[in-house]
Amino acid sequence: MRKIENNYAFIDSQNINLGIRELGWRLDFRKLRIYLQEKYAAQKAHLFIGYLPENKNLYLSLERYGYMLVFKEVVRNNHGTVKGNVDAELVLQTMIDYEDYDKAIIVSGDGDFACLAHYLGGNKKLEAIIVPDQKKYSGLLKRASEGKVYFLSKAKANLEYLKIKSPA
Numbered sequence: 001m002r003k004i005e006n007n008y009a010f011i012d013s014q015n016i017n018l019g020i021r022e023l024g025w026r027l028d029f030r031k032l033r034i035y036l037q038e039k040y041a042a043q044k045a046h047l048f049i050g051y052l053p054e055n056k057n058l059y060l061s062l063e064r065y066g067y068m069l070v071f072k073e074v075v076r077n078n079h080g081t082v083k084g085n086v087d088a089e090l091v092l093q094t095m096i097d098y099e100d101y102d103k104a105i106i107v108s109g110d111g112d113f114a115c116l117a118h119y120l121g122g123n124k125k126l127e128a129i130i131v132p133d134q135k136k137y138s139g140l141l142k143r144a145s146e147g148k149v150y151f152l153s154k155a156k157a158n159l160e161y162l163k164i165k166s167p168a
Contacts, residue, residue: 005041007127008101010094011067012086012108013049016152019109019132023153028161030065032152035159037066040105040127046093050074050084087112094120103127111138118144 020027029047036042047062051071059069070093074084087110094104094116104120106113109131120126121144129145131137133153142149152159 005102005127006043006100007041007103007105008094008097009036009040009042009045009105009107010090011045011047012090012110012113013047014084014086015108015110016132019136020152022136023133025156026161027152027159029062029067031159031161033065033067035155036105036107041102042105044068044097044101046070046090046097048072048086048090048093050082050086052082091116098125101125105130107131109137109141111140114138114140114144117141121146121148 017027033045036045045067046069047067048070049059049062049072051059051073062069070086070089072084072086072089074082076082090106090108090113094106103125105128106117106120106126107130113129117126117129126146126148129137129141129149131141131149131151133151136153137149
């Protein structure tokens with residue numbers, strides 16, 4: 001009897017969201033959660049995201065979709081631009097949960113995660129690195145991925161947010 005995999009996804013929400021938007025489409029996070037479960041056996045999905053009080057309804061929706069939210073306090077510069085780098089939180093959570101999952105799925109194209117990918121791969125704990133597109137990820141990740149890089153752009157038909165038009 002085949003053992004059911006117990007993989008965890010660790011998602012850099014800003015990196016993925018902006019990378020997909022640069023490709024000209026919107027990611028449906030509800031569909032992404034289902035995709036991670038069905039294709040990669042992600043029993044848990046940690047979504048790392050900057051916290052803004054005005055986004056409370058978004059956070060509630062993401063939790064309903066099955067994400068475990070990990071918030072990062074954000075700062076605003078003099079022009080009002082928001083910055084909330086989640087890299088340290090993602091690496092830390094991956095290591096806190098290390099004994100609890102079979103393999104990790106890193107969902108980000110950020111090269112800052114290359115050392116994490118290299119470590120996980122060396123310990124047979126890396127299932128996949130999922131990036132927006134072939135052109136939307138770091139060469140550092142490519143080298144550390146052991147050939148386990150997959151592209152959200154190739155699953156666009158299953159992951160794109162489509163606003164349903166109401167009948168007139």
